[in-house]
Amino acid sequence: MPHTRPLGAQISHMLKDRGVDVIFGIPGVHNQEMYRGIEEAGITHVLARHEQGAGFMADGYARASGRPGVAYVITGPGLCNIMTPMGQAYSDSVPMLVISSCLDETAAKRGQLHQMKDQRAAAATVCDWSEEARTAEAAYALVDRALREMDTDRPRPKHIQVPIAQLEAAAPPFVAGGLIAGNSAAPEAQMREVAALLATSKRPLLVLGGGTTQASDQVRAFLGKCPAAVFTSYAGRGVVAPSYGLLFGSTLARPDSANVLAEADLVIAVGTELAQVDLWRDRLGHTAPLIRVDIDTEVLSNSSDAHLRIQCDAARFFEAVTAKINGAQTVWDPAAVAARRARWRSEIDAERTGIVPVCDALRACLPDGTMIYSDMTQLAYAAKEVWDMDQPGHWHHPYGFGTLGYAIPAAIGGGVARKGLPTMAIIGDYGFHYTMQELGVAVELGLPLPILLWDNGKLGEIEDSMVRAQIAPNAVIAHNPDFCKLAEAFGAQSAAPQSLHDMQAAVRTAFDADGPTLIYVTPDISR
Structure with missing residues (x-):
């Protein structure tokens, strides 16, 4: 008792x-x-x-x-x-x-x-x-x-x-027992209307946000019957397989993505706010009817341009719609999708010179199922657009609030939740200063946590922004410590690879270590 x-x-x-x-x-x-x-x-x-x-x-x-x-x-x-x-x-x-x-x-x-x-x-x-x-x-x-x-x-x-x-x-004692489970069922009448719109659509397009990460199976089943084009938000990466031929990826922030959306004859946005940090423009760009699906009434209330607003869980929405459609023939061209993505990738590579090859090399060396926590750093900004995830909910970033210092402690929390599974952190030199002390926690817990520290010696993104605004860059450079020695002082291991090949080797070794490893990388590594 x-x-x-x-x-x-x-x-x-x-x-x-x-x-x-x-x-x-x-x-x-x-x-x-x-x-x-x-x-x-x-x-x-x-x-x-x-x-x-x-x-x-x-x-x-x-x-x-x-x-x-x-x-x-x-x-x-x-x-x-x-x-x-x-x-x-x-x-x-x-x-x-x-x-x-x-x-x-x-x-x-x-x-x-x-x-x-x-x-x-x-x-x-x-x-x-x-x-x-x-x-x-x-x-x-x-x-x-x-x-x-x-x-x-x-x-x-x-x-x-x-x-x-x-x-x-x-x-006094609390009452023991579980909690009441939720039930965000799909409204029948609205599901019929969605199915009717899809039946006549030749260019349907999905925009999938972080609210769909638990609905990947249902989304993929829907796409098997209705081959729609797909954009994801950064948080929605991995909901659709990278091999899906009509995937535009997490590229909504590309200005040209508005032109793609204008080509659609039906747009369905699920589990996404379509916020500033998703689009970096005022409007999505569509001219076709827009269906908004979300569990949050505030998001739906603010969707003044939506043809249909549906309060529903993403998984139940896709289950219900898939059951009501018989299959569809769309005219989206996979070759055109691939060409557009290739052009956008080139834009990103030009904007952030040398970072895309680092992303490619890092992705190639990670174990299956690696969960990544990134910080506000230029390496992560590029990766969010060029790095398609194999599964949802495996790349976490401080998207909305945009705080520095997130990656290392968040990755520690992820490592505690996923004992025995690969977890890593990506952080910039300045963000590391915010929460570097938590490295001691990772040492204390013996977490095999690779921490990729991208050191461009400055607040690079802020410097670029100042230059674009014709402001003489100031207050963007801080004195940095010897990061490797600092990590070792905490009891962590460290590495300072000089090539992409050596970086890959260091990352692989770090996953097998008996504690965290700081892997120090500068932009020179891809030159």
């Missing part, structure tokens, strides 16, 4: 009951009661070096596992430090639950340790919702609400804060 425990301990036991196996965080005097029950509940705790790292680890864990990433942080600065990862998780639809302590009283008392004017409201600016649990019953209800919404609605981060006195107080 469950017994009374301090609420801090009960929360850990409840999370374990709800399927949580790992918590990322840093203990402090304010939240130490949350740590009372972690080991007793059988949960693994990963000690980050900074709360920002803990948040990115939870994000990486969630993206790799499909389960919520959970983090424990302290009042005030701990919560402030994790707000950047919360903002990133919000923009990229990542399920993350942040539980923090909070002061018992702030309105009539000043000068307390870690005091903020309104901690709950501050967190609310970067997550789906932020609430305070002033009783044990409220804490249990909010935990279940958060986990249930992550399962049934668009997954996004939530924050729950609990007053210190409540964490310390004896609390």
Whole structure:
């Protein structure tokens, strides 16, 4: 029979009951009661070096596992430090639950340790919702609400804060048991209308976003009956096989992609916001009817140019539509698709000289099923457009919020979620400065994590932008350390290959190491 425990301990036991196996965080005097029950509940705790790292680890864990990433942080600065990862998780639809302590009283008392004017409201600016649990019953209800919404609605981060006195107080048992499963069924009448439109379409075109990564089988089955042209967002890469002859890839940001969309006689956008960071232009470019499919009512409400708006899970949508079509003959030309992609690849190679060969060499040496976490760096920017993924949900990037320092801690979270499976990080020299301390966590955990550090000696993307804007580049160069020696000081291994062949060898070796390996690469490697 469950017994009374301090609420801090009960929360850990409840999370374990709800399927949580790992918590990322840093203990402090304010939240130490949350740590009372972690080991007793059988949960693994990963000690980050900074709360920002803990948040990115939870994000990486969630993206790799499909389960919520959970983090424990302290009042005030701990919560402030994790707000950047919360903002990133919000923009990229990542399920993350942040539980923090909070002061018992702030309105009539000043000068307390870690005091903020309104901690709950501050967190609310970067997550789906932020609430305070002033009783044990409220804490249990909010935990279940958060986990249930992550399962049934668009997954996004939530924050729950609990007053210190409540964490310390004896609390009754929570109710054991699972959560209610979601059911975003496809609306029958709208499915008939979609099927009717497809029956007369000769140039149907799909735009597939990150919301389709769990629907790859259903998408491919649909394309087997209706050979539509396909664009993916960066997050949607891998939903369609690279060998599919009508795949335009993740090239929506190419200005000429608007001309392709204008050729379509029906456009179906599924699981994508069609946001600025997807298109880098104001309009998609279509003139044909547009069907928007999404589980998020906000996305659908903002789709003023849509002929049809359908609130539905991507997998159920494609299952329902595929069952209603008898097959279709389209006039898209695979040779024309290939020619356009070749031209765009040449554009990317010209824009970022020397990076495309590095991407090709890196892709060729990775084990099957490698999961990649990248940072805001020019190597990743090029790779997102030229690197078709073999399977969905295996390249993670800070797309919307666009924070530096994401890749290493997120890859650590991914490595924790995928023990025994290949995971790697790609980061730039400047981004490495943001979260380099988390390298110690990867060493501590013995993660065989290759970290490809692309050092162009500057904030290269910002310098290029300044030049285009006719601004004399300034404040774009920082003094860098000897990155290899720094990695070794943490206890990691390092390599500084001088050729693409040597880089490939270093990457292969790193996957078999007993800890992380920093692989230092400069633009000279492809010359």
